[in-house]
Each structure stands twice: as structure tokens, then as C-alpha cells.
Amino acid sequence: MSAPKVLFGFHAVGVRLRTAPESIVEIYVDPSRKDARMRQFLSRAQEAGVRLVEADSLRLSRLAGSAGHQGVVARAQPLPAKTSLDDLLDALQVPPLLLVLDGVTDPHNLGACLRVADGAGVHAVIAPKDHAVGINATVAKVASGAAETVPYFMVTNLARTLGELKERQIWCLGLSDEATQSLYQADLKTATALVLGAEGAGLRQLTRKTCDSLVSIPMLGAVESLNVSVASGICLYEAVRQRLAA
Template structure:
């Protein structure tokens, strides 16, 4: 596998913390002498990561973006679990929290995906899945927005989303889809058992086959003038309601 790039303090710091041996080199803005940069460089030294003083132009070129915060790392890809089955088997073996999966159907914007991964990490979701042909893959922008969650939450791109949802059903996982026209709301659902929450892209929503695969459709109550929420906001509301119910 080819090397990849991470940029931004959160994304690079998480990699320094979780897999320092995978870092090839860290480039930083030597003109920044603030406390945050000093602390970051101390962490690099503690982790044994090679730190290279680079200017803004070099950093922007490496990151492919000017929004690098003065920190860019070249890293080796981490070994990923290759299937949803592997993730779910690990969850079931631990016998702690019931499986909680976020499924995204048609989310192609890297900023939305990054935000969804960050939410999934915070709410304790075990995996995020998406179809290979209708979704954005992991890239540097996703990793930056995810603030390290792209390193901690398995993001699995599946060949056939409906089939993967049906396979989860066979494991006893309920498939709960979100739809503006659903008869029941988020507050009517019991999330304490094994659940996969399915969200579509803002606008078109879920595809028909995905919708038909769901065990239940729910809506998020809307009290104002807007008709829908950004997919990452909707993911946060749903996942944290599941977390609230599970922790009592």
C-alpha cells in the first residue's frame, strides 16, 4: 500500500498517540512558536518521530490544502479490519456494548464524512459503512475534518449496502433508517439493543432499495422552518440518542 498524508493538529496527534511507528516524517511550520506547536513538537520527540521544519508553501503542497494548521505528516497506512463481519465478531466477543453501526448511503462530500466519523467516535459507534460506488473514500480532507476519528473508527466500503444490511439482520441487528416522511420519530425507538442507523445524503436521502431493507423508518422532529439537517448533524442526533439510552 502507498503512503498517505495526514494534516492538522488533531489528526496527526492521534496518529502519534496510537501508532507512532507508522509515521515516516512530520513537517511543521517553524515560524509558529506558540504553546500548541511547542507541545506538539514535544509529543513528536517523545514518539521518536522525525520532525522537519517546513514553510507554508511546502506544507500546503504536501497537504493539498492551505488548511493544514502548520502540521503535515507522511505516514504508512494502518492495517485495517477488512470486513464488517470481523468488526462485529470483535464486538460480540467483548460482550460489552451491543453493536452500534452507522450506515451512510450516498454521502460523497469529504467534509460530511469526516464529521460523521468524528461523531461516530464520540458516540461509541463500532463502525461506519458505505457503498463503494456511492460514497467518498478516506482522504486527507476526511482525516483533517475527522480530527483523528478516521484512525479510530473502522470505515468500511461495501460492494452492496443492502446486502450488508441484510447480513446484519441475520446477526440480530435492527436496521433503522431515517426519512422525513416516516410516521414515527427518533423518540419512539428503543436503541438499547443491536442497531444500525442508516442515513442518506442531504436532499435525495436513501436509495429505494436501501429504504426497503430497513426494519423501521424514523424521522427527526423539526420545529423550525428548515426541512432537513446536514447528514453529520442528523448522525450526531441519532447516535447520541442511542448512547443516552444505553448509558441510562
């Protein structure tokens, strides 16, 4: 059995408590926090039969590796992968909407990207194994539960994976400040993989070359670029707008 992973914060632990309570080994809670949110959380945990352990804020910070635990830290078994990327795509009855992240190494950025991906109904998020952050406790906290709900696939060769997506007739659309075509000129109603790079560095050269086309987000002020999670939100919800309108 794999070693338990750490989840912290009401959202991250609450989603696991709701979706897979049997996977939770124990939940550490701060007994000094007696507000309504904590009382409601404790009631759900007790109903699920999860073991509760009282711990002060310092111990919780050590367990979480962060002071942003909100008085709640859980140790839980990793959930098994439900499917492969190929199986997921084969099972879809609607045009896929995928988010591909190239070189996003900041856990806060990844967590925020997963959260917006969940909100936009993205079918999967894809990232390279060597140039990306995996799902850790900070990612899960920032994602507010989306790390448990959005399939996240880390692939060995991103360019090859993009090539395989293209073979499935999934349009790979890269975001680049240098692109002459605007995001709002692109057709996102069909099968689409939106490919974004890290803030500053952008897409790696091979990733950029592998994309079918490149688009940019219009920047009308003095700032030259947006945070990758903000850019993801803009791109994904433009796809949602187009698909709902259709």
C-alpha cells in the same frame, strides 16, 4: 509497501503520533509557528523519534492539498485493517451500534460523521464503495483523529450488507423525512444500525426498502432537513441516552 498517505492538522497527526508513531515517515512543520501548541506537539514528535522537516506554509498547503494544515503535515504508511466487519461483530460483548452512510460523498460531512461516531462509541461506520467518499486527508483533518479510531468499512453491495446485518438480528433503522414514526419512539437499546443518506437526496430507494423501519427527526421550524453529520449526532446520542438510562 503501500504509498504513504497524507495527514494534516494537529488532531489528525497527533492521534497517529500517539497510536502508531512507527507508521509515520516524516512530519513537515512550519518553523514560523512557535506557539505553545506547536512546542508541545514538537516535543511529542521528538520523544517518539519521528523525523521532522521544516517547511513554509505554501509548501505545507501543497502537501496537504489544503490551507487548513495548522502548520503540521505528515506522511504516514496506511494502517492495516485490524479486522473484518464480521470478525468485529462476532467479538462484541454488547449490542452493536452501527452507523451506515448511504451516498455521503462530501469529505467534510464524512469527517464530521466519524467524529461524532467516535464520541458516541459507535462500533463501526459502513458505506458503499460506489456512492461514498473514502478516508482521505480532508476527512482525517475534519474527523480530528476519529478516522484513525473508528472502523470504517466500504462494502460492495450496501443492500446485501444490510440484509446480513438483519440476519444477525441487528435492527436496521433508516432516517427519512417522510417517516411517520419519530426517532424518539424507536428502541435503540438493542442491536441497531442507524442508516442515513446524504443531505437532500436522502436514502436510495433500495436502501430504504431494505431497512426494517424508518424514523424521522422532528423538524419544528422552516428548515426541511439537517446536514447528515448533525442528523448522525442527534440519532447516535439518542441511542447513547437510551443505553445509559437502561
